[in-house]
Amino acid sequence: MPADGIPEGEDMTVHPMWLPDDLADREGAGLRGRSIAITGEGDLFETVRRDAAALGLRLVDVAGADGADVVVEPADAADALGPESFALTRGTDRTVVRYGGASGALYGWFQLLREAVQAQPHRGLGTTRHEPAHELRMLDHWDNVAVHPVMGQVERGYAGGSIFYDDGRLRDDLTRVERYARLLASIGINRVAINNVNVHAREARLLTDDLPGVARLAGVFRGWGIRTHLSVSFAAPLTLGGLGTSDPLDEAVQEWWAETADRVYATIPDFGGFVVKADSEGQPGPFAYGRSHAEGANMLARALAPRGGMVHWRAFVYNHRQDWRDRSTDRARAAYDHFAPLDGHFDDNVVVQVKYGPLDFQAREPVSPVIPAMRATRVALELQVTQEYTGHQLHAVYLAPQWREILDFRPFGDDGPRLAEIVRGGIVAVSNVGDDEFWTGHPLAQANLYAYGRLAWDPSLDPAAILDEWIALTFGMDERVRDGIHSILDESWRTYESYTAPLGVGFMVSPQGHYGPAVDGYEYSPWGTYHFADRDGIGVDRTVATGTGYAGQYPSPWRESYESLETVPDELLLFFHHVPYTHRLHSGSTVVQHIYDTHFAGVEAVEKLPAVWAALEGRMDAALHARVSDRLAEQRRSAVEWRDQINTYFWRKSGIPDERGRTIY
Amino acid sequence: MPADGIPEGEDMTVHPMWLPDDLADREGAGLRGRSIAITGEGDLFETVRRDAAALGLRLVDVAGADGADVVVEPADAADALGPESFALTRGTDRTVVRYGGASGALYGWFQLLREAVQAQPHRGLGTTRHEPAHELRMLDHWDNVAVHPVMGQVERGYAGGSIFYDDGRLRDDLTRVERYARLLASIGINRVAINNVNVHAREARLLTDDLPGVARLAGVFRGWGIRTHLSVSFAAPLTLGGLGTSDPLDEAVQEWWAETADRVYATIPDFGGFVVKADSEGQPGPFAYGRSHAEGANMLARALAPRGGMVHWRAFVYNHRQDWRDRSTDRARAAYDHFAPLDGHFDDNVVVQVKYGPLDFQAREPVSPVIPAMRATRVALELQVTQEYTGHQLHAVYLAPQWREILDFRPFGDDGPRLAEIVRGGIVAVSNVGDDEFWTGHPLAQANLYAYGRLAWDPSLDPAAILDEWIALTFGMDERVRDGIHSILDESWRTYESYTAPLGVGFMVSPQGHYGPAVDGYEYSPWGTYHFADRDGIGVDRTVATGTGYAGQYPSPWRESYESLETVPDELLLFFHHVPYTHRLHSGSTVVQHIYDTHFAGVEAVEKLPAVWAALEGRMDAALHARVSDRLAEQRRSAVEWRDQINTYFWRKSGIPDERGRTIY
Structure with missing residues (x-):
């Protein structure tokens, strides 16, 4: 870092996000000159x-x-x-x-x-x-060192390439990383995992050959109070170590990990630890040796414990080669079925990292029942700042309201604690930045990263107040800018939900990349994410009485609440129940009319945004303004496509006309 | 070629297809020693x-x-x-x-x-x-010089890499090409186009920098009576020539093509000519300059005419950015609408190359009405030997019976000529070979290449007799082998049709690669290939009376035959009509029961094949036997998937149970 404290280098045209280099153009910047x-x-x-x-x-x-x-x-x-x-x-x-x-x-x-x-x-x-609500406030980067033939440089990245790597190697110039570390420190992030949880061959070598490079990155982060973690492959003793096994109970394997950890700590004294995606979507894990995930995680944890390192062990374990014809298997059940029996069996420096919902970062899912089920384990809540299922940073979707709902969920009912209070392993999220000029593709998606850090620090913060902070830092105190951005973002998550998959049913996205609608895109796939729509109705029966029993994984009162059509919240109806299209919601609408109404309303809401934004032209950086304008146009096009495909699908299937006679194709 | 006439080189383990190097192991090889x-x-x-x-x-x-x-x-x-x-x-x-x-x-x-x-x-x-029925008997290779990021080395290739190119360059060792040329000569092929009709930047340079390499290829083919053609980009004067335009009426453009052709002929004196995919799926063409396709094609033809070269101008022109909501556009109409008005306007050395059906090489389509509409034009019939929509050379599908049906089609009714007789521009097909050990991935797919050449020479040959020839040449005169292969292949095309898209509706394949079922995969796409299934019925109304009018593109009696539900052939019902699931076919079955029945029957037929093949073990090359066994297993798996997805889709949509109570999911 140069002496004046502000990083300089190849990309000084990069947008400063919420930390302008100079306070001179910020009204009320009362610190200047003090x-x-x-x-x-x-x-x-x-x-x-x-x-x-x-x-x-x-x-x-x-x-x-x-x-x-x-x-x-x-x-x-x-x-x-x-x-x-x-x-x-x-x-x-x-x-x-x-x-x-x-x-x-x-x-x-x-x-x-x-x-x-x-x-x-x-x-x-x-x-x-x-005081931070959580000791561990982490960002995971799904960055690949080598460009992956399908996933590219950043898996689920919508903001260009990696700021850490450039096609096959660690970057020499870490100017951008220095800026990033400062931004993260400003919102309280204190842990960063620097590579994709899907650890490919090239990335596995970060743990060995690339340690000097990792140490350079760690040095930058350390300067801003952030510890560096690595995603590792459970098969590393086999693939890197030349051992014939990666069985966690094998002594040679244990020694290999201990020696490997020692080498890492010799290079990076404050190394944070390992992130592991084991036995998940094709990644190796302890199941291959008949060992439990506790045995796998603890083995790694013991290699790290002497130096204060952690294992973040992901609970995202399910059968991803499911047969769609098999109604007895329910992917939603999987994490609980695998992990709840292991509660209390994990070492203290293991964090079991649980996605917020039982499926995969959908715009609407129930909160995972794994978290309340594992009170004797350090469980981390995993969120996704990168907008994999929420519009790829082409749609303006402010996620803080969703996260706040999740954090506020009371798994044991009104008298019990909030989720944020029982999460003892901290908060983790997948980052949304890349080497894009505005860091996040959609400039307004910067607000998600900002809000994530703020909520990880204090889950009681109001999403609108967080947005005020971000706006003031980023754009200054222009009230029209503030009001315009609020009007675009405040309801944006619910708007996105309204024009995409209805009533919690999820996964109507294109299997290629997860952008845009494909109502049956996952319906006959091996991924276990089905909606079972037929001519009469739709939804997944996850009740105990007649379905997969998933509802029974919740403590009372939710197991009863989700079980019953009388009490299940409308927004999760189709996640828990298969109902006729004529089923009447608590809102008074039928399911099919709700689908039509929300999809028309969602597009109407999106159609108002370009004018709101256009009115702000001249009040901010022109390039940023233009970028957002372009993305709002794409959001409008895409929202119309969502509306028309979803409505047409249900009209063709149900044969029930829209009560208001609007155009359905 | 070495002195003994049999090519040798790096890949002597390659299967000889139907030309064994030695006749000694062929019974009745009466020529040996004569x-x-x-x-x-x-x-x-x-x-x-x-x-x-x-x-x-x-x-x-x-x-x-x-x-x-x-x-x-x-x-x-x-x-x-x-x-x-x-x-x-x-x-x-x-x-x-x-x-x-x-x-x-x-x-x-x-x-x-x-x-x-x-x-x-x-x-x-x-x-x-x-005597050959057609003067021009051609194979088109959709081979890329550089590996395409999506399409690979061979677009729609299911048999490994290209035998001409190896990642970015022409191969030095043309041993394999020499073998291939001999095989083609043996079945009467006399023209080969050596690069993909989608001409990317690297491939465009075949016409210029790479001419010496093309000349080497052409030299090999020439030795076996085969002339070499190149696919060219209509924009070449812009992209390669540095001109500001590729307007066919521009003199500089005309001169550029004339000079380019001269350079080609100076290197390859018997050069065959250009293949052009213009204004099609994103390729450049004369429409950009407000010129007709006749003006475009004739301009190129005049550059080639002095040296006896041809232009093969593809009629595969349609709007591939269609809006699925727009019912007024019908992709099936496009080739006729574009080309029929130009009949008589093409120079003599232009061949208008027409896919056999109006869509795209589906297992079942009506024969294109463009061919009978252009009697004053040299029209070529384009077939597809490579199994893009017929199982990717993973399914055993012998295509000669389909081709024979097409060639036998009488566009003007029972008293008129067969299609084969009015096709004056020859027969063209997309090749199915690659650098695979067996050339074609599925060894039995060799029979398709063999049959294509034989039918191009003599369209009256019986597919079963052609298969006899191929079996005798390839495996000798073992009757059990002959009977076994006949029992696998004779009905294989109809079997494939029976377990895939029903009743001519087409395009229920996965948009990614065109393998495997995705009933709605193209339903909301821009490609113009829809089935319009709703809870009541399915099919595309292409009648003159109430539909897109496509049926009216045929001469009598077909325009009347296809127009009417009374006379439309069952196998094309859904291509021409939208009908209720309860509509009764000429066969006596309802549409939905026909779907169930054919899909169960198709799988039953496929399930018998492995045992038939297993009985032939030991009677042929073991590696070939094993390869076919593997593919039959995959065909079975895939056929079951097709059956279950198609049947489930229509069961969910129609709510009509199978009369025979079989399992539908």
Whole structure:
């Protein structure tokens, strides 16, 4: 990093996301020109000092702290602040950040910045405590080192190539990574896994030959309080180690992993650990040796434990060679069936990483029952910032409202804790950035990354308030910009849901790439994601009484609530029940009329967006404005295609006309 | 070619197809050891002499021809034999081939070989005249020079890589091409186009930089009486020539093509000409300049005419960005609408190349109405030997019965000529070979290539008799082998039809690659191939009275026959009419019961094949036997998948149960 704290290099035209290089053009940027005194020794403190200086603050000696406008200093033991926490005290003349540890100073600095740019303190004078809800706040990159023939450089990436790799090798110039690390630190992310969970041959070598390169990446992240993790292949002892097995109970295998971990730690002393997708969609795993996933995960965990490393073990295990004719198998059941019996059998440094729903990041799924089932295990909630099933960053979809609903879900009913409170293994999400000029393809998708970090830190934050922060940081305090973006994004997730697969049934996307409609695209596939639509009705009977029994994987009251047509929420009706098209929802509409109505309404909502956006022209960077305009046009085209294919499909199948006589093909 | 006439080289393990290197292991190979006297000077005669010697005949001087067992000599003018024709006279002691020209001698030699291996003369003593029904008998290769990211080395190739190219360049070793040329000559093929009709940037350079390599290929083919053609891009004056246009009426464009043709002829004196896919599926064409396809084709033809070259101009022109919601557009109409008005406007050295059906090589389509509509034009019939829509050479499908039906079609009714008689531009087909050990992936698919050549020469040949020839040449005279292969192949096309898309509706294949079922795979696509199935019925109304009017493109009596439900043939019902599932076919069955019955029956037929084949083990090359066994297993798996998806789709949609109560999912 250059001396002024702002990364420079090949791509200075890259958009700064929510951290402009200069505060001069941000209204109310009250920090500029102020004096700041920072107490503390070490790299993270140097990072904060450099950042503050680069943004125009005046560093003063701690000895002169009494006169400084901003003081950053260690908290008292009595404050009982954790190493990442801080307290922010605003007085009339001075602002004081008291930190629990160096990371707390870093996060406190960015909180100051956030509030300054919003012309706050919006919480007024006094002290606020800031403590992360989760110790582990992680981003997973599904980046490949070598361009994959089908998946490309970034699996499920919709923002260009990888910022870490360039066709076959680690990048020499890490300028972009430095910017990225700063952005992540500003939203509290403290862990990054730098390669795809599907570990191909080239990527497996990150663990061995490429360690010097990984160490360079880790060094950049370390400067911003972020630890680096690697996705590894469970078969590595076989494929890299030359052993005849990767059986977790084999001593040579255990030794190989221990030695491998030692080599990693010799190069990267604060290495975070391994991410493992085992026995999943063709990846190797302990099942090949008749071992349990606990045995597999613990073996790896023991190799890492002496140095403080973690294993993130994904629970995304199911039969992906299912026969569509087999109604007895239910993919939704799989993670619970595999993992719930293992609760309590995982070592302390194992995190079982569970996708938020039982299928795969659909716009609407019930919250996974694995999380409440494994209270004796450190379970992480896995979200997807990259918009695999939510429009590929071509559609404007702000995901924070969905995530907030998930985090707020109370698995044991109204009197029980929220999901966010029982997730003891932190929050993980798949990143949405690439080497695109705007990082995320759709510039408004930056808000998802921002919101993810903020919610991982504090799951009680209001999605609209988070959006306010992101807008102020990114565009300044222009009220028309703020209102315009809110009007595009606030309801965008529900709008997307309304014009795509209805009522929680999911998976009506094109099997090629997961963009655009294909109602029967997965209906006869081996992937276990079916809707069973016939001329009379649609939906998957997952009840205990007559279906696959999936509803019974929930604790009360949800097992009863989902089981019954009387109580199942409308938005999940078809996930849990097969019903006639004439079935009447709680909303009063029939299923088929609901499908028609929501699809027409969804398109109507999307059709309003271009004018909203057009009105903001001239109020922001022209290239960014143009990019969003292009994507809104594509979203409109695609939404119409969704509407027409879905409506036509159900009209042809049901023969029930639209009550309002609108055009169905 | 080495001196002994049999090509040698890197791949001597390659299967010889129907021309074994040695006749010793063929029963009744009565030619071996016989003496042969060949009159004639020139390369083709040398080819025949070398081939005869290599197969164990004794060449004797023409001066000693009186004592020779076989005499090959020029015919008298009174015989009126064309340059490719010959008469074969079998006496008790001697066989005489009298040829019209050098090619006639070559084809006469292979006829001798064919009959000898079948322990014939099966026509007994006396004289038979052999004259090709079509002057132009061509194979098109959809081979790419550079591996295409989606289509690979051979577009729609199911037999490995190209025998001409190896990832980015022409092969140095043309041993395999030499074998191939000999095989083609043996079945009378006299024209080969060596590159994909979709001309990508790399392939465009075959016309310029690569001419020396093309000349090497052409030299190999020339030795076997075959002229070489190139697929060219209509935009070549722009992309290769640096002109600002490729307008066919532009003088600079005309000059560029004339000079280009001159350069080609300076390198390849017998160059065959250009194949052009213009204004089709994204390829450039004259429409961009407001010119007709006659203007485009004639411009190219005039560049080639001075040297005897041809233009093969494909009629596969349609709107491939159709909106599925638009019922007014019918892709089936497109070729006729574009080309019929141009009848009589094409130069004599233009061949308009028409796919056999109006869509795209489906297992069942009506014969294209373009052919009878263009009696003043040299129209070629285009077939597809490569099994794009008929099982990818994983399914055993013998296509000769389909081709024979097409060739026998009488467009003007029972008193009019057969299609084969009005096709004045010859027969063209897409080849099915690759660098696979057995050339064609499925060894039994060799029979399709063999039958194609034989039918192009003589469209009145019986498919079963052609199969007898191929079996005898390939496997010898083992009756059990012959009966087994007949029992697998004779009905294989109708069997394939029975378990795939029903009643001529077509296109229920997976859009990715065209293998396996996807009933709605093309239903909402831009490709214009829809079935319009709803809960009440299925099919495309192409009548004049209420539909797209396509039926009216046929002359009487077919326009009336196809128009009416009373007279439309069952097998084309859904191509021409949208009918209820309860509509009763001429066969007495309802549409939906027909679908169920044929799909169960198709699988039952396929399930019998492995045992038939297993009984032939030990009677042929073990590797070939094993390869076919593997493919029959895949065919069975795939046929079951077809049956179950199709039947389930129509059961779910119609709600009408199978009369016989069989399992539908």
